[in-house]
Amino acid sequence: AQTVTQSQPEMSVQEAETVTLSCTYDTSENNYYLFWYKQPPSRQMILVIRQEAYKQQNATENRFSVNFQKAAKSFSLKISDSQLGDTAMYFCAFMNLISNFGNEKLTFGTGTRLTIIP
Amino acid sequence: EPEVTQTPSHQVTQMGQEVILRCVPISNHLYFYWYRQILGQKVEFLVSFYNNEISEKSEIFDDQFSVERPDGSNFTLKIRSTKLEDSAMYFCASSVGTAFRATNEKLFFGSGTQLSVL
Numbered sequence: 001a002q003t004v005t006q007s008q009p010e011m012s013v014q015e016a017e018t019v020t021l022s023c024t025y026d027t028s029e030n031n032y033y034l035f036w037y038k039q040p041p042s043r044q045m046i047l048v049i050r051q052e053a054y055k056q057q058n059a060t061e062n063r064f065s066v067n068f069q070k071a072a073k074s075f076s077l078k079i080s081d082s083q084l085g086d087t088a089m090y091f092c093a094f095m096n097l098i099s100n101f102g103n104e105k106l107t108f109g110t111g112t113r114l115t116i117i118p
Numbered sequence: 119e120p121e122v123t124q125t126p127s128h129q130v131t132q133m134g135q136e137v138i139l140r141c142v143p144i145s146n147h148l149y150f151y152w153y154r155q156i157l158g159q160k161v162e163f164l165v166s167f168y169n170n171e172i173s174e175k176s177e178i179f180d181d182q183f184s185v186e187r188p189d190g191s192n193f194t195l196k197i198r199s200t201k202l203e204d205s206a207m208y209f210c211a212s213s214v215g216t217a218f219r220a221t222n223e224k225l226f227f228g229s230g231t232q233l234s235v236l
Binding site: 043047106107108110 | 161
């Protein structure tokens, strides 16, 4: 079974600064996807960024980027120029790709509560 | 952007009662999921559903739980006899295909139903 570990329960950073959230995972599989989801106080789950394991290039989405280290099984999220609206819970998630359709499920970490300080 | 709709947003019930949580996935989506999040904890996979049958379920999804797509548009989660520990936020999610095999595909989450069992 896969596990996802987020070792930082809470973090805070000044507005406009850069922050990095860490995530490690454990799997024996070779084909998988990794995700970062944002959960604001409304508790809706919002996809921030995704990374395909077969791609060596790190994914980026505007101010959000990842540092994917496949050998180390590490998948950190960097938020540049942080904004007040970035305040939320951030979950790292893993999905194994298997051949049976419909059997793809996300395994989430325990989350990091990020607070952006004005 | 299309949305997954969940109703009700909040549901309060007495222990031992049956509840049905409703979801309207995005209309052209074929894969459906339920996840739950106990307050302060991580999001956990419950069940995936494709082609009118369960594809995979977790150990949480015991005989008290069932899912149904009764009319081609709704996707429901039924808990037959609720327990105190069923209190959680329940998220419905859907995807158009095998969610992650195409770069532009993603899993869409609803806003959740907060279930409180008294």
